[in-house]
Structures are given as C-alpha cells and as structure tokens.
Amino acid sequence: MTCSPACVLAFRAATLLSLAMAGSAAAEQLPGFAPSPHFAEQLHDDRSQPDVNILINAPGDFDPRKPTLLVLYALPNGNSIAQTVGRRPGPDIDWRHGIQHIGAQVRHLRAADPARNLVVAYLEADGKSWPTWRGKRPDSGARIERMIQQLRQRFGAGDTRVALTCHSGGGALLLDYIDHVEAIPAWIDRIVFLDANYSYETRRHAAKLLRWLQAPDHVLGVYAYDDRDVTYKGKPIVSPTGGTWRATERMRTGLAELGFTETDTKRWQRSVAGNGRAELIRLHNPDEKILHTVMVERNGLIHALTFTPDQPDGSAAFYSEAVYQRWIQP
Numbered sequence: 001m002t003c004s005p006a007c008v009l010a011f012r013a014a015t016l017l018s019l020a021m022a023g024s025a026a027a028e029q030l031p032g033f034a035p036s037p038h039f040a041e042q043l044h045d046d047r048s049q050p051d052v053n054i055l056i057n058a059p060g061d062f063d064p065r066k067p068t069l070l071v072l073y074a075l076p077n078g079n080s081i082a083q084t085v086g087r088r089p090g091p092d093i094d095w096r097h098g099i100q101h102i103g104a105q106v107r108h109l110r111a112a113d114p115a116r117n118l119v120v121a122y123l124e125a126d127g128k129s130w131p132t133w134r135g136k137r138p139d140s141g142a143r144i145e146r147m148i149q150q151l152r153q154r155f156g157a158g159d160t161r162v163a164l165t166c167h168s169g170g171g172a173l174l175l176d177y178i179d180h181v182e183a184i185p186a187w188i189d190r191i192v193f194l195d196a197n198y199s200y201e202t203r204r205h206a207a208k209l210l211r212w213l214q215a216p217d218h219v220l221g222v223y224a225y226d227d228r229d230v231t232y233k234g235k236p237i238v239s240p241t242g243g244t245w246r247a248t249e250r251m252r253t254g255l256a257e258l259g260f261t262e263t264d265t266k267r268w269q270r271s272v273a274g275n276g277r278a279e280l281i282r283l284h285n286p287d288e289k290i291l292h293t294v295m296v297e298r299n300g301l302i303h304a305l306t307f308t309p310d311q312p313d314g315s316a317a318f319y320s321e322a323v324y325q326r327w328i329q330p
Contacts, residue, residue: 027061035060038329039107049147051126051133055081056151057103058119059110068117068160069189070152071305073102074170076196076293077129081122087329099293100167105301107327112306112315121151123173130172131199141180144173152187163190163305167296171196179204184212190219192304194296197222197247206254213258213274220274221304223318224248225283225291232290248282267319276309281318295319 029035033042033056040060048054075084083096085103102120110118125133134140152160162185166174171193178184184191191209212218224244230237237243252260258273260280271280283291299316302323306314316323 027063029060030058030062033058039327041107046121046151048150049143052147053081053122053124053126054151055085055122056119056154057085057106057122059117062117062119064156066115066117068119068155069163070155070160071106071118071120071163071165072148072151073120073122073301074130074164074166074173074196075122075124075128076100076168076170077131079124079128081124084122084124085329098297100296101322101324101328102296102301103329104324104327105299108302108324109305109315111327117155119155123147123170125173130169134172134176141176144177145180148177157187161187161189163192164188165190165192165194165301165304166196167194167300168196168292169198172199175199175205178208181208184208186215188212189217190221190305192221192223192301193244194223194300194304195225195244195292197224197244197251198242200247200251200254202250202254206251210255210257213255213278216277218277219308220278221307222248222251222280223283223295223300223304224281225295226285227290227292230285230288230290237290245282248280252280272312276307276312279307279312283319297322299323 029042030044033044036043036057042058042060042062044056046054046056073084075081079096079100083094084100086101087093087097089098102122106118106120127133137143148162152162164174164177174191174193175197209220213220224247226245227238227243228245252271255273255278258278260271260273263270266284268284269282272278283295285291298319299322300318302316303314303318306316308314
C-alpha cells in the first residue's frame with residue numbers, strides 16, 4: 001500500500017502532535033509551586049524554616065525524566081531575595097536589584113543546558129546576615145545540614161545533584177556546613193565562593209575539601225579581589241588580617257597538595273589544580289575599588305557553574321561582559 005502526499009503530511013502532523021503532547025505530559029507543575037509572571041518558571045515560597053526565607057525557582061517545564069541540579073545560593077549580607085534575583089532598573093527600583101542578577105544568570109544557564117532541570121533555591125537568613133544568624137545559634141551547623149537535606153529530598157534525593165554557592169556573608173553558611181558534616185557528601189557536585197570565603201580556616205575546612213575533591217566529578221570555584229587597601233569613607237573595609245584576598249591565599253596554602261598551577265596577568269592571579277577542577281581567582285585591583293558585587297554581576301555565577309577542565313571559561317568567561325541581558329526580569 002502506498003500513501004499519497006496528503007497522507008504523508010497528515011501522518012507527519014499527527015506524529016509531531018503526539019510528540020508535543022508527550023513532552024507536555026512529561027513537564028510538571030511541582031506540588032506547592034505556582035507559575036511565575038515572568039518567564040517560563042514556577043515558584044515556591046518555602047516556609048519550612050522559621051528563621052530562614054527560602055524561594056525555590058524551578059523551570060516551568062520541569063521534567064522528572066531529566067537529571068536535576070539544585071543550586072543553593074546563600075545570599076549576601078543586607079540583600080533580600082528579590083534584590084538578589086534582580087530586575088531591570090527604573091526610577092522606583094532600589095539599586096540593589098541590579099548588582100547580582102542571579103535570576104537572569106540562572107535563566108541563561110537553563111537555555112544553554114536544556115538537558116537537565118536547573119533549580120535554584122535562594123537562602124536568606126533572618127536579619128539578612130548569615131554570619132549574624134550563625135553566631136546566635138549554637139546548633140547552626142546541624143540546622144544548615146537538615147535544611148540542605150530537606151531541599152534536596154523535595155526533588156528526589158536519589159537523583160538530585162547539588163551545587164553549593166554563595167556571595168559575601170553567604171559564605172558563612174557554606175563554611176559552617178563544611179565544618180559541621182563529617183564529610184562533604186558525594187552528591188554535592190560543585191562548591192562556589194563568590195567573594196565569600198572570609199571565615200575559611202585551614203584546620204576546620206581544608207581536609208574535608210581535599211577529600212571531597214578526590215572524586216573526579218567534584219569542582220571548586222573560589223573568586224576574590226584585592227581588598228587589602230580598599231577604603232570606604234576613609235576607613236579600610238577589611239581588617240589587617242581579613243578580607244577574601246587573604247582568605248583565598250590561606251585556602252591556596254591549605255589545599256597546596258592538589259598541586260596548583262599559577263597564572264599571573266594584569267587582570268588576576270589564577271591558581272588551578274585537580275586537572276582543572278579547582279580554580280582560585282584573585283582579581284588585581286590597582287585602583288583600589290570595591291569590586292565585591294561587580295564580580296558577581298559580570299557572569300560570576302554562570303562561569304563558576306560551568307567551567308570544566310575541557311572548557312576553562314565555561315559558558316561565559318569570568319569577569320567579562322554580561323551575557324544574560326535578555327533574561328533580566330522586567
């Protein structure tokens with residue numbers, strides 16, 4: 001039996017329709033989530049922690065058949081979730097909405113890698129300061145561990161991988177967690193400090209990071225700038241022993257057995273080890289500017305979540321012109 005051209009066209013149309021319906025059936029609105037008014041996303045305002053604000057942003061076409069990466073982003077001091085997500089500037093928009101653009105960076109990452117579900121959970125401490133939150137709670141490490149486990153289990157703990165990321169004071173959450181757990185879990189694929197490793201201590205953190213980095217699929221990204229001589233209103237912004245430049249120097253020393261290769265250019269000092277899976281970058285700062293949020297805005301999260309040994313720049317070079325403009329929220 002032969003099929004006429006019209007028959008062939010009808011068959012193709014029916015096939016395409018069935019495939020579209022199958023894809024639509026696979027996509028899920030997750031329990032407790034609501035569609036976002038911006039972009040194809042779904043949102044859940046998580047109230048499970050009495051003194052932590054959590055907003056979970058998942059793709060609108062979340063597909064349970066795909067692998068899931070859960071990005072936990074610990075917020076910087078003084079910033080709300082809305083400001084961290086970001087939006088386009090306007091006369092009545094607080095300037096803090098334009099200094100991180102994590103929402104737009106995540107949307108860029110989803111578009112670049114549609115083969116997996118990329119979910120981000122924004123973690124805001126009560127009082128908008130993770131160091132202060134931690135200092136008031138003797139059980140902070142255990143609290144953080146439970147919170148991370150609960151967030152992962154929401155998406156099927158057996159298949160969900162996790163990236164721990166942070167900016168500024170959000171580093172207190174990551175470092176408290178590393179200090180508390182006996183070993184960093186294997187299901188944590190990537191750890192990222194965006195000018196956030198102030199409280200790193202070799203005796204509390206180095207051995208666990210070294211053991212975790214023995215796995216060939218684990219990645220560490222650490223980013224800082226030379227803040228040693230920067231002043232604000234005539235006063236130094238860090239103490240004589242503080243700041244992330246010095247903290248990254250301590251981290252470089254504490255992880256020295258990885259065998260770092262050093263590159264020093266006019267722009268930065270870059271230390272790479274573990275066949276390209278550990279990257280420590282310190283920006284030079286001859287003009288002594290405050291670059292604390294600039295490094296995030298300039299593709300900080302995109303680069304940190306995508307650089308690999310085979311693609312050292314990731315899907316966007318660190319500290320380069322923003323590639324996510326089309327994804328900024330109105």
